[in-house]
Amino acid sequence: MDISIERLCIENGLKMTGPRRVIARVLSEATDHPDVDELHRRANRLDPRISLATVYRTVRLLESKGILARRELGSRRARYEPNGDGNHFHLIDKETGSVVEFSAPEAEMKLREIGRAQGFEVDTIKIELFGRRPKA
Template identity: 50%
Template sequence: MADSILNRCAGIGLRMTGQRKVIAMVLDQSNDHPDAEELFARAAKHDPNISLATVYRTVKTFEARGILEKLEFGDGRARYEAAGRAHHDHLIDEDSGAVIEFYDPDIEALQEKIAAKLGYELTGHRMELVGKKIKPSES
């Protein structure tokens, strides 16, 4: 992957220890939005000597250097995803905590229209929807 977290770290000259490489690899392989504890559990499978403190320090460093973006969905856990990805929004499943990424051009256009109506030009935004999965009716 040309734009992997590991490659991005190398590209900015960030010193990469073995444990940082493991954390970067785990992040690259993640299809979700893990928090530090989840990253620790996954990284420990590759390096049993890694500590939770190392994971916290590493994600903080990656975030400060623009490699990771910290996401807070109101559940008390900071979650992470690679920074600089194409714009998308999030839908959080209230029951499972799953985070579903989506992009909708109609929503984007409406946000621009609202900002313009209020006399603003959007320079960025975050949208997070929270909901419960609709269960099919039982027949």
């Protein structure tokens, strides 16, 4: 991921404590969509003093500042990723919970056409597809 969460925090005027720096680093390096427990596990590997409560507080703060986006991706736990205004597509495996991000330029064009036909100018497209991989 090429987004620096720490940079976004600083740009938003947040004080960067040691634990926040570690959590921001973990989020910036994540290639998946971790939940709070997974963020805590990863942050704790870098600094064992970081508590689960600190991770929860930090995630809520980053979400309130618009730095992180909370995603409900078919599990009971919310997952997080850097917030962005760009088009965003997820394919979620209902059995494993794995999430694949993908782009679909043809689908974007068709969805914008649908929006125009309904009198809308579409700004952003966010799609989540749920399914299962076929058994081999």
